[in-house]
Amino acid sequence: MKFFRWATDRLQGRDGIVCFVSNNSFLDSYAFDSFRKRLADEFTHIYHIDLSGNARRGRGGNVFGIMVGVGITILVRNRAQVTQHRSATINYYKVDDNLKGPAKLKLLAEAGNIKRVTWHILQPDENYTWITEGLHAEFSTFLAMGNKDAKEARGIETVGATFKTLFKIYSRGAETTRDRWMYDFSASNLVIKTKSMIDTYNSEISRWIRAGEPKDIDNFVLSDETKIKWSSRLKECLVRKTETEFTYLSIRNALYRPFTRQFLYFDSIMTHRQGMFPIIFPNAASELENVVICIPGLGNRKGFGCLAVNVISDLEIAFEKAQCFPFYTYSTDGTNRRENITDWALKLFQKKHGSEVTKWDIFHYVYGLLHHPQYRELYKENLKRDLPHIPLLLNQEAFEACVSVGRQLMDMHVNYEQVDEYPLELVSDKNIPYVQRLRVEKMKLAADKQSLVYSKGLTIAGIPQECFEYRLGNRSALEWVIDQYQVSTDKRSGIESDPNRLDDPQYILRLIRQVVTVSVKTVELVKELAEAVTAEDWLGESVDVSESPLSAEIPPQD
Template sequence: ALDKNITLLDFATGTGTFLLEAFRKALEPISKNSVNYNPKVLIDKFCGFEFLIAPYTIAHLKISQSFKEEFNSPLNDDESLKIALTNTLYSKSISKEQNDQNTLFTLIDLTKEFKKAQKIKEEQILIITGNPPYSGASSNKGLYEDEIKISYGLEPSKANLNNEQKKWISSYFKEKSKQNTSTFKAIYEKHKLENEKNSKVMLDDYVKFIRFAQSKIDSQESGIFAFISNNSFLDNPTFRGMRYSLMQSFDKIYILNLHGDTRKKEKAPDGSKDDNVFDIMQGVSINIFIKQNSKAKNTNIYYHDLYGKRKDKYEFLYENDLNSIKWTLVKNNEPFYLFLPQNNDLLEEYNKGISVKDIFMLSSVGIASSKDAILISTNNKKLEQQVYNFYNEFDKKYIKEIAYKPFDTQKIYYDIKKVERPRIDIMEHFLGYENIGLIYDRGTNLKEISNLFISSKVIDKHLVGANSYVSPLYLYPTTRSKKFLKKENPNFNEENFTSKIENFKESFRTFIDELYKEKFSPEDILGYIYAVLFHKIYREKYLDFLKIDFPKIPFTKDKNTFKNLSKLGLKLVNLHLLKNDELDFNVGEALFKDIKNKNFKIQKIKYNKDVKELFINESLYFNKVSPEIYEFKIGGYAVLDKYLKSHKEEDIDHKHFTLIIQTLDETLKIQDEISKINLS
């Protein structure tokens, strides 16, 4: 007989594919000839939510048809499937009027559908399943955002709120009064994730749907949540609060990572092609979360990778179940609570290094103008035209140089009233002052580390990644920096702050001085750090950790090793600032294939690796560009290809482009020298 205690909700029903399969699986063990065969028992037990009228209608038709033809139990006129036309994320406070505003259809009694959905949400549901929407930007702005903030948005080390705080939060969700709102914000600000500049990724719809399901199962003694989704929540550092929260709710977590992310250019371990199981770019995973009657002290996380061709993945999924898959137990996953395995011995070694966030006093993400097409341009004249056309005003004093892309300096109209996020606290130390900034990103989705660079100018947020950080080597005596230093150290004497000071934390400077028994200059130390970051063995060995956090720098105990790396690192710093004259001038020369047809416009980019020629159109090419030079990446992109595509249909500055080619050629040589040195 069917177990009447089994209840199921597909929270993103779509056209009913998952829900129909659930009916089939539940009925599978029972013969149609059995007296216990009664599919209609499941009608009240298996539910679905769908927001769009077309898939909602198809789901009803498809499953009703299956009851008639496949299950031999046609539905009567007074019988209907428990699929509600509603938004899963709607709460009780959503009124009928708001519900009406979200659909063009009035033929269905939406109030009735809404009440049906709310009733389902109040019932005990053993299994929640589905394929929630994921698109990067939420289609449900304003919904479930506070729920995400106060759960997934908390730093794991601060996430265990006391009873008084929980009481305030509960009050806030019941009534968003001025007092409750103020207290809610204060609690969140005190406990929120640290060093996060891209927390908006947690407002993706699939994250909201996961939180909905988790919250529902939290209210019950037990439950199963099984779904397929975007797999970025498995290891993205921003999602550490989410992973920690899920671990507090579930006893067992099974992750079958289907990979297939075309943006990461994922490949199988043997180098063969790795396909997505869907016709999408984003990698996906099947996730099964289990809560038993009494929550165990520790959560067991089981993980398995599935790479390969789509048909092979389908075969694997068809032939295997939870018990037949060879799971890997994920251990010791702090501080990021990753849902995938790590080499813990190597992690312990890596953690002995010092994070760049613990080296510099002042750091920040780069400038985000939000109006690049208006406020940034390749030259002063175009910039003036853009700004004047949009604002009907222009003042040339605001024109500044910005490191927009690697080796691609552009002009920005740096009026902090017009630039959305000017990051003036940091950028002022590059405006009118000589300075060097170390550029890095927090983690990367790429299969190799390339999100590191250097700059002497203000930088764009996307210089080397989604959130490019800059740590200036020096701080200058500005009003803002004095205020910052006073806040950091109450004993700070601003009267003595009359010239530049190094931007190293006092604890780090003490560590360096005591380790080497010698006073190295800020440039010497920066040179060492930059050398380590470009060390091939360092990048390869610690790849898994560099992908999820700010870089940690191992400091050798040998003073001579420090000096040798520092010297090479400073060479690399000057090279990347385009200040090095020790270049191979035979590399990257601009030549015309046909001197009668001299064309400087970047049009059709073509690279011939056999003869090492890089064409920008049918006429002009650059010679002796080796594959290593052409493929060299900074910020996840091949530098030369990115530069050319960014300036397509413009006349090329061939001297500058030649300099970039020669710089990359020399970078490879210095990187080889650096990589020969043992870091220990």
């Protein structure tokens, strides 16, 4: 971006041409919406040859043998041809993804100049998206789960009607930037680690003051990661001379990865970014009644998914930059509980599906629809660029089916530790002591995925293949558990992570069986939902949300 800006400034308001061979992620990344708009405003013609080659997207060969996609961009300012100001004409040509790098270079050599390229004229949408293939216009007419303006204006009484959203607020997942220090399967181990790091941090503040408060913080602070792990925010707290002390109240339950509960030290200093979780789960009591729907943030590359949790969620729980939509919010002391679904949305649903519809029904409906395979497939490109928009179903039976499935899925995903264990076959080596057979070091799934080496002396067989259809991000639920529940040592800090429980040696074995049950049942429920609800149930009629059906009375929030 800086080089494009620099080159454009060299024209100094006159006509001319800018040309770069560069990374072409700006073509379709939502983070570059404003950049694309500016290019279209400042030039009269834009030409882009998309050579692709992004290794993360598996798109053919790369002309430079690098990991990122490559493109040739030619920006032309020729105002003599334009009678009035308008956005640039955008000419686009995409080289075949399947070609290898040398073949792509040969194609360019044979073309010789831009006149011999068959250009496609792009028509950007309202968000200045150039590549609109796969985007569906009706998506924007559905009900937005949330938006930044509504979140920032949550104290406004008519936030739902004003911004036309289902939820008043939502939050990024918790971000520590020092997971090995701030998370642990053992509460007692977490206490030891946290106390040690807090002592080091407070000592560094004192040492910095005694040294005359030097401005070069990066080179001053202790860089030994066996004693402390710094982040930008922690350094800011040091400069403000903000000392802290350990408190047991900050030891909280959290879901670090899917079906992977850990203890988290959660406070305003040791946690790099808390998000809005201090008002979502202000204390342990709120975990008994509140539920959060976690979805990917914008620009996700791992595929869409969602997961309901009743504890603090990590930012990278399974999706990139997880966004979390709670049912309740509170004051920071745990009082003043409020429902997070807007009254405006409730009235809209009641107008469509009857006065008996509750906010819990809407919450379950949203969770059910987000699991719908046709919804995910149809709007997969939209979901990369925007938070979900939720259609109102036309059919009452379809709505009730979606609510029912969403309720069952949510109950099972939140309370996965209480579901029945799947009847898997245990193949044991009797020569290995029973206690050793229960201890996990690193589990390994067989190539055919029908069995799992659980430990030395124990193999789990008879794994149903349909359980791998339940995916969260780029892994199945079972594969997430296999990945997370292993003994490992962090090379930088030397901290060991051990998921085995001395007080409950069978926990991981039980968890494997329960997650298989959850996976199989989820696949069944999703298939049931796909049969009961189809795209025709929401595409037959566009929902007009331009006018509020009824005024909304929403109590002010902190």
